[in-house]
Amino acid sequence: VRGSAELAQKILRGDRLSLARGITLVESTPGSAPGLLKALRPPRRAFIVGVTGPPGTGKSTLVDRLISQYRKKNLRVGVIAVDPSSPITGGALLGDRIRMAGHGKDTGVFIRSMASRGWTGGLSRATSSAVQILDAAGFDLVLLETVGIGQSDVEVVGITHAVIVVLMPGLGDDVQVSKAGLMEVGDIYVVNKADLEGANQMVTILLGALRGRPQSPSVLRLSALPGKDIAGLVDAIEEIRARFSKAPKELNLRSLRGMIVETARGNLAESLQRVSESKADEMASQVLLGRLTVEEAALRIFGN
Amino acid sequence: VRGSAELAQKILRGDRLSLARGITLVESTPGSAPGLLKALRPPRRAFIVGVTGPPGTGKSTLVDRLISQYRKKNLRVGVIAVDPSSPITGGALLGDRIRMAGHGKDTGVFIRSMASRGWTGGLSRATSSAVQILDAAGFDLVLLETVGIGQSDVEVVGITHAVIVVLMPGLGDDVQVSKAGLMEVGDIYVVNKADLEGANQMVTILLGALRGRPQSPSVLRLSALPGKDIAGLVDAIEEIRARFSKAPKELNLRSLRGMIVETARGNLAESLQRVSESKADEMASQVLLGRLTVEEAALRIFGN
Numbered sequence: 001v002r003g004s005a006e007l008a009q010k011i012l013r014g015d016r017l018s019l020a021r022g023i024t025l026v027e028s029t030p031g032s033a034p035g036l037l038k039a040l041r042p043p044r045r046a047f048i049v050g051v052t053g054p055p056g057t058g059k060s061t062l063v064d065r066l067i068s069q070y071r072k073k074n075l076r077v078g079v080i081a082v083d084p085s086s087p088i089t090g091g092a093l094l095g096d097r098i099r100m101a102g103h104g105k106d107t108g109v110f111i112r113s114m115a116s117r118g119w120t121g122g123l124s125r126a127t128s129s130a131v132q133i134l135d136a137a138g139f140d141l142v143l144l145e146t147v148g149i150g151q152s153d154v155e156v157v158g159i160t161h162a163v164i165v166v167l168m169p170g171l172g173d174d175v176q177v178s179k180a181g182l183m184e185v186g187d188i189y190v191v192n193k194a195d196l197e198g199a200n201q202m203v204t205i206l207l208g209a210l211r212g213r214p215q216s217p218s219v220l221r222l223s224a225l226p227g228k229d230i231a232g233l234v235d236a237i238e239e240i241r242a243r244f245s246k247a248p249k250e251l252n253l254r255s256l257r258g259m260i261v262e263t264a265r266g267n268l269a270e271s272l273q274r275v276s277e278s279k280a281d282e283m284a285s286q287v288l289l290g291r292l293t294v295e296e297a298a299l300r301i302f303g304n
Numbered sequence: 305v306r307g308s309a310e311l312a313q314k315i316l317r318g319d320r321l322s323l324a325r326g327i328t329l330v331e332s333t334p335g336s337a338p339g340l341l342k343a344l345r346p347p348r349r350a351f352i353v354g355v356t357g358p359p360g361t362g363k364s365t366l367v368d369r370l371i372s373q374y375r376k377k378n379l380r381v382g383v384i385a386v387d388p389s390s391p392i393t394g395g396a397l398l399g400d401r402i403r404m405a406g407h408g409k410d411t412g413v414f415i416r417s418m419a420s421r422g423w424t425g426g427l428s429r430a431t432s433s434a435v436q437i438l439d440a441a442g443f444d445l446v447l448l449e450t451v452g453i454g455q456s457d458v459e460v461v462g463i464t465h466a467v468i469v470v471l472m473p474g475l476g477d478d479v480q481v482s483k484a485g486l487m488e489v490g491d492i493y494v495v496n497k498a499d500l501e502g503a504n505q506m507v508t509i510l511l512g513a514l515r516g517r518p519q520s521p522s523v524l525r526l527s528a529l530p531g532k533d534i535a536g537l538v539d540a541i542e543e544i545r546a547r548f549s550k551a552p553k554e555l556n557l558r559s560l561r562g563m564i565v566e567t568a569r570g571n572l573a574e575s576l577q578r579v580s581e582s583k584a585d586e587m588a589s590q591v592l593l594g595r596l597t598v599e600e601a602a603l604r605i606f607g608n
Binding site for chain 1 (some may be wrong): 338341342345348403429432433436456468512553556557561563564565567568569570571572573575576579584585587589592594596598599600601602603605606
């Protein structure tokens with residue numbers, strides 16, 4: 001715990017190496033290093049924005065453009081990119097290198113990719129912890145990028161103050177859009193690559209899919225790669241950020257609810273992870289012998 | 305419980321309506337109707353085959369062809385198609401209608417689609433229960449089709465005796481393939497739509513990705529839609545089925561381990577689902593007031 005307190009002090013002073021070490025700690029330690037997070041007591045000043053959407057919609061490019069825009073406003077920007085790649089692809093590391101290229105020498109920017117290493121529950125908890133660490137380290141804006149493939153990837157953005165869902169023309173009929181719950185989580189919907197054919201159609205489909213929502217989210221068209229119409233997105237973000245600055249409580253409660261639920265999800269996934277092979281084998285044998293049902297075995301699997 | 309015993313008796317006698325009612329029960333009841341499953345005591349005679357892979361690779365067509373092949377062998381075939389569509393698309397119902405078209409009048413075939421209704425944990429448990437019910441109802445072969453998008457979709461096939469992973473040309477570089485853990489779960493890999501350009505390349509990539517596996521799985525090329533080279537797939541399945549018939553214990557233990565873990569996953573997801581809104585709000589307020597950390601709140605969220 002003493003090590004945690006020291007590390008926390010350095011993070012609070014803005015030491016980048018300690019910041020990186022802190023995130024590595026919550027990423028690798030089961031239980032997300034509670035000592036560190038307790039010592040940090042994040043001030044909840046950072047404005048946290050989630051960016052999610054199907055693969056290939058240009059989320060990383062969009063995040064890159066947002067970093068540039070907010071650096072012009074002199075805000076310090078921290079980025080957590082959740083990249084649930086398998087160990088085979090090593091996607092997370094490669095992503096880091098590509099991203100760092102543009103902002104690598106800017107000390108007002110900190111970018112970190114996190115890989116799930118095949119364990120969604122742990123990732124959701126580590127993500128929540130990493131965002132808290134960036135908050136404690138004094139970043140004004142924290143961007144959390146997740147690949148919106150599965151439901152759990154999308155739910156992670158529930159820990160933020162505002163969610164941008166990134167789509168692109170031609171995705172209209174794609175099952176993934178509705179399947180992953182993307183239509184439920186966004187505050188701002190972006191049809192990126194809007195120069196491509198079908199952008200209007202995508203906007204129409206999107207407006208239709210969002211019609212059931214109690215408050216209509218913003219729907220914007222832009223092209224992140226050439227940087228076209230990024231200003232409109234910044235305006236939409238700034239509107240929510242102004243609300244956050246004026247009365248942070250409401251959005252902080254939303255973000256904290258999300259963080260608590262994602263952390264609890266991580267704890268549960270860990271319980272499952274901790275079930276030993278031999279315990280599972282023993283339970284399976286009991287079922288095969290007819291002594292237990294599958295359901296009874298599932299209830300007993302966490303015992304000794 | 306008396307209702308469960310009666311329903312169980314009817315399912316064991318092969319009554320189709322009761323079978324359908326039983327599956328609806330495990331799909332809709334939290335806890336997967338333990339009374340019913342206890343009363344059924346599935347005999348573990350059915351050979352259970354999982355079919356998974358990214359969207360659009362032709363899994364449903366392949367399953368359809370396998371039904372026809374195995375009906376020729378006079379095996380009774382039960383199918384559970386897990387279709388995690390949002391309520392918006394109603395995908396599961398539509399899927400049922402399309403599939404039933406070909407085999408609707410054949411009483412040796414029972415097909416059921418299950419939708420996740422936004423709750424992966426519950427689905428994994430219900431799937432395990434539904435497969436047990438089909439076993440109890442006397443089906444010789446149970447096919448479990450899941451869309452291999454996220455990790456949890458793929459893990460569900462761990463409840464089977466054999467797993468077919470369906471891919472297609474052009475998917476080689478697709479992040480989804482490696483991300484979802486598809487390279488770890490398959491006993492048989494199928495490159496479907498093998499008439500399309502890039503089939504050879506896909507096979508090469510696949511063999512490379514599978515090189516690290518202790519036992520080399522089969523890799524096959526076929527075209528399910530025109531029904532080309534299906535025989536090779538049937539041979540590969542029959543090889544595993546012969547092993548199952550000769551010494552069922554090993555594969556049954558594998559399947560039961562998977563069922564127990566998936567059922568436990570369902571139980572855990574349900575715990576999270578049961579957390580009341582007001583409880584989550586209260587915990588978030590405590591964190592905002594600085595009385596608890598997010599991590600402490602996550603541990604307390606399941607209390608009263």
